[in-house]
Amino acid sequence: MGSEHLVQVVLPGIVAPEGLEIREAVVPDAGRGQIVIAMEATGVSFAEQQMRRGRYYDQPPFPFVPGYDLVGRVLATGEGVDPGLAGRRVAALVKVGGWASHVVLDAKDAVQVPDGLTAAEAETVVVNGITAWQMMHRKARVRAGQTILVHGASGGVGSVLVQLARTAGVKVIGTASARHHDALRELGVIPVDYRAGDVPGQVRELAPSGVDAVFDHVGGRSVTDSWHLLAPGGTLVSYGSASTRDDTGSKQWPVLKILARVSLWNTLPNGRRAYFYNIWAGRSLSKDRFRARLRADLTEVFAAVRRGDVTARIAAQLPLTRAAEALRLAESGTVTGKVVLTP
Ligand SMILES: NC(=O)c1ccc[n+]([C@@H]2O[C@H](COP(=O)([O-])OP(=O)(O)OC[C@H]3O[C@@H](n4cnc5c(N)ncnc54)[C@H](OP(=O)(O)O)[C@@H]3O)[C@@H](O)[C@H]2O)c1
Incomplete structure (x- = not known):
C-alpha cells in the first residue's frame, strides 16, 4: 500500500499485559482475492486473556498479533475482488491478527455491516x-x-x-x-x-x-x-x-x-x-459453507442489534497503542460489556 503506515500489537510470549509490544511497518498490498481493511474497532475477547497465558487450545506459536475480530472500512481490493467493496464497512472473524491498524484478508471472509451501526457497536457482536x-x-x-x-x-x-x-x-x-x-x-x-x-x-x-x-x-x-x-x-x-x-x-x-x-x-x-460448540467447526471441511453460515448468522445478529433486540454494550474505548490497559481492564472483571480498541 506504499505510504500507509501499519501499527500492530504483538504478543511476544507468556507476558503480563504490559509485555505487549507495538510494531510498525508498511501496510502490505492486497493479493488476489484479498482486501485491505483499515481497522475502526477491534476488541478484547476472552481468547486473548487465555493466549497471553499460553492457554488457548490452538493458539499459534509466539510471537503473533492477537485480536479475534475486527470492524473496519475496505481500503483496497486485490485482483478478482469487486472494486465496489472499497469504502464499505465490514466485519471479520480472524482469531488472531485483529489488533492492528490494517488487516489483509480474503474478501470472502468479510461480512458487510449495515448502516445504522457504529463500528464499535458492531464490534461487540462479532x-x-x-x-x-x-x-x-x-x-x-x-x-x-x-x-x-x-x-x-x-x-x-x-x-x-x-x-x-x-x-x-x-x-x-x-x-x-x-x-x-x-x-x-x-x-x-x-x-x-x-x-x-x-x-x-x-x-x-x-x-x-x-x-x-x-x-x-x-x-x-x-x-x-x-x-x-x-x-x-x-x-x-x-x-x-x-x-x-x-x-x-x-x-x-x-x-x-x-x-x-x-x-x-x-x-x-x-x-x-x-x-x-466450536466457532471454527466445519471450516477445514468446506470454507464456502462455513463462510455462508457465518455471514448469514452475523447478518441476523446485526439486524437484531438494529431492531434493539440486542443492546451493544461498550465498556470502554481505547486506542490500539493502549492495548495493555485494555487487556487489564477486560481482565479486571469490573466492567460490563466489550473493551473496544480503536486505531
Ligand atoms: N467455543 C467457542 O467457539 C467460543 C467462542 C467464543 C467464546 N468462547 C468462550 O466463551 C467464554 C466467554 O467468553 P466472553 O468473551 O463472553 O467472556 P467474558 O465477557 O469475560 O464473560 C465471561 C463471564 O463469565 C462469568 N464467570 C466467570 N466464572 C464463572 C463461573 N464459575 N460460573 C459462571 N460464570 C462465570 C463472569 O461473570 P461475572 O462478571 O458475573 O462474575 C464473566 O462475565 C470463554 O470461555 C470463551 O473462551 C468460546
Missing part, C-alpha cells in the same frame, strides 16, 4: 454474537416457552445469548456475580449467584423438572452439573473452560476432557444431547 446465535439456533434450537440456563449471563457471549433468548420468548435463568443481578433482571433474566455456591441446587429450585438447554463456558465440574440439570429432551452446549484459565499444564486437556464426556453422554439412551 465473535460474541456469532457464538451466541449459532449455539442457540443451530445447536440447542431453543423455542418459545422453553426454559434455559445461561452461565456467565452478563459476559460478552452470555449477554447476547440472554437477549436473543428473551426476544424469542424463552425463560432464562442466568448465573453471574451478584453485582450484575439488577441489570440481568432488567433484561428479564432470573439471576443466580454462582459465587454463593451450590449452583445446581439454586437452579433446581427455580426449575424443578430441569431446563431445556444449558450453555456452559465454565468447564471442569460445571459441565457435569450442567448435564444433570437438563430436562428430558434437553441439550447441553458446552463452549469453553473459563475455570481453567489460570491453571498450568496442557492447554488442550481441559477441552479434551469435555469432548470425552460429551461423547459418552451422547451414547446414553436418555433423550438428552450434548455438544461442544
Whole structure:
C-alpha cells in the first residue's frame, strides 16, 4: 500500500499485559482475492486473556498479533475482488491478527455491516454474537416457552445469548456475580449467584423438572452439573473452560476432557444431547459453507442489534497503542460489556 503506515500489537510470549509490544511497518498490498481493511474497532475477547497465558487450545506459536475480530472500512481490493467493496464497512472473524491498524484478508471472509451501526457497536457482536446465535439456533434450537440456563449471563457471549433468548420468548435463568443481578433482571433474566455456591441446587429450585438447554463456558465440574440439570429432551452446549484459565499444564486437556464426556453422554439412551460448540467447526471441511453460515448468522445478529433486540454494550474505548490497559481492564472483571480498541 506504499505510504500507509501499519501499527500492530504483538504478543511476544507468556507476558503480563504490559509485555505487549507495538510494531510498525508498511501496510502490505492486497493479493488476489484479498482486501485491505483499515481497522475502526477491534476488541478484547476472552481468547486473548487465555493466549497471553499460553492457554488457548490452538493458539499459534509466539510471537503473533492477537485480536479475534475486527470492524473496519475496505481500503483496497486485490485482483478478482469487486472494486465496489472499497469504502464499505465490514466485519471479520480472524482469531488472531485483529489488533492492528490494517488487516489483509480474503474478501470472502468479510461480512458487510449495515448502516445504522457504529463500528464499535458492531464490534461487540462479532465473535460474541456469532457464538451466541449459532449455539442457540443451530445447536440447542431453543423455542418459545422453553426454559434455559445461561452461565456467565452478563459476559460478552452470555449477554447476547440472554437477549436473543428473551426476544424469542424463552425463560432464562442466568448465573453471574451478584453485582450484575439488577441489570440481568432488567433484561428479564432470573439471576443466580454462582459465587454463593451450590449452583445446581439454586437452579433446581427455580426449575424443578430441569431446563431445556444449558450453555456452559465454565468447564471442569460445571459441565457435569450442567448435564444433570437438563430436562428430558434437553441439550447441553458446552463452549469453553473459563475455570481453567489460570491453571498450568496442557492447554488442550481441559477441552479434551469435555469432548470425552460429551461423547459418552451422547451414547446414553436418555433423550438428552450434548455438544461442544466450536466457532471454527466445519471450516477445514468446506470454507464456502462455513463462510455462508457465518455471514448469514452475523447478518441476523446485526439486524437484531438494529431492531434493539440486542443492546451493544461498550465498556470502554481505547486506542490500539493502549492495548495493555485494555487487556487489564477486560481482565479486571469490573466492567460490563466489550473493551473496544480503536486505531
Ligand atoms: N467455543 C467457542 O467457539 C467460543 C467462542 C467464543 C467464546 N468462547 C468462550 O466463551 C467464554 C466467554 O467468553 P466472553 O468473551 O463472553 O467472556 P467474558 O465477557 O469475560 O464473560 C465471561 C463471564 O463469565 C462469568 N464467570 C466467570 N466464572 C464463572 C463461573 N464459575 N460460573 C459462571 N460464570 C462465570 C463472569 O461473570 P461475572 O462478571 O458475573 O462474575 C464473566 O462475565 C470463554 O470461555 C470463551 O473462551 C468460546
